[in-house]
Amino acid sequence: MEILKLTEKNIQDEHICCAISDKKCADGYQKKKDWLKTEFKNGYNFQKVDVRGKVFIEYVPIESSWLPLVGKNFMVINCFWVSGQFKGHGNGKKLLQQCIKDSKEKGMDGIVAISSDKKRPFMTDPKFLKYQGFEIVDEAPPFFKxxxxxxxxxxxxxxxxxxxxxxxxxxxxxITAYYSNTCPFTDYYTNQVLREYAEKKNIPLTINHISSKADGQKMPIPWIINSVFYKGELVSLEMKVERHLDKLI
Structure with missing residues (x-):
């Protein structure tokens, strides 16, 4: 199976892996594509195995990354996902090797990725990163590595x-929520599902849309895809947060 690189020229004809058949997230799917078109000009990469499924890696030079990181000449992995039937066949290693190859060709000094202390939804598996030679180089509460x-x-x-x-x-x-259009699921689950939940429970809700690098680098945690807080405390990075909120409220 070949690796396909998305570009401004082919992105309208290619799927971006996530939310392929989820009609609820159609608007978010297009917003993700629009976001990618803009960020391609800043050196953003979206590489996927040429199959119909979630088998892809996204990465960008730290100088153009929206994550609140400080450093230079490193590549930053944004999203890295291999799911379902495509697991266990070396696809993750294949995609990571493509990222390493691109980084070396650009004369970069290495690669970093925000993950966690254990496998969490929407985060790169830290066990995989460790197995591939990555090490923990910094940490942030409550569990970010x-x-x-x-x-x-x-x-x-x-x-x-x-x-x-x-x-x-x-x-x-x-409830305070932060989200960006770096993921096609966030728009629907934040602006519709979470808003409906807050109204049902009669709880104040503040939604912060991360729409620029400057917004991302003002985050109180090193994560820009989606996060939900309750009374200031981090509740979840998942999209479906009702059960997490119910445990606290």
Whole structure:
């Protein structure tokens, strides 16, 4: 199976793996494509195995990354997903090797990825990263880990910005959500499902749309896809957060 790189020219004719048949997320799916078209100009990469499924990796030079990281000349993995029948066949390693190859060709010093202390939804599996030679190079509450690998042994690893190490959000009233269009699911589950939940429970809701690099780098945690807080405390990074909120409320 070949690896296909999405570009401004072919993106309208190719699927972007997530939410392929989920009609509820059709708007979010198009918004993700529109976001990619803009970010391709900033060196963003979307590489996928040429199959109909979730088998892809996204990465970008740290200088153009929306994540609250400080450093230079490293590649940042944004989203990395191999699911279902495509697991266990070397597809993850194949995609990661493509990222490493691109990084070396661009003269970059290494690769970093935000993950966790254990496997969590929408995050790259830390066990896989460790097995592939990555190490933990920085941490942020409550469970975020910055994993890294060098191609230049003399290089200094990037770090998580101090402003993203609070582990809480400044808004302590009700529910606070942050989301970006880097994922096709976020728009529907934040602006419709979460909003309906808050109205049903009569809880104040504040939604913050991360729409620029500047917005992403102001995050109180090193994560820009989707996050939900309750009274300032991080509840979940998942889209379907009702059960998490019900345990606290």
């Amino acid at each position: 910055l994993w890294g690998i060098k191609t230049n042994p003399k290089a200094e690893f990037p770090k998580i910005m101090e402003s993203a190490k609070s582990g809480t959000c400044p808004d302590k009233k009700g």
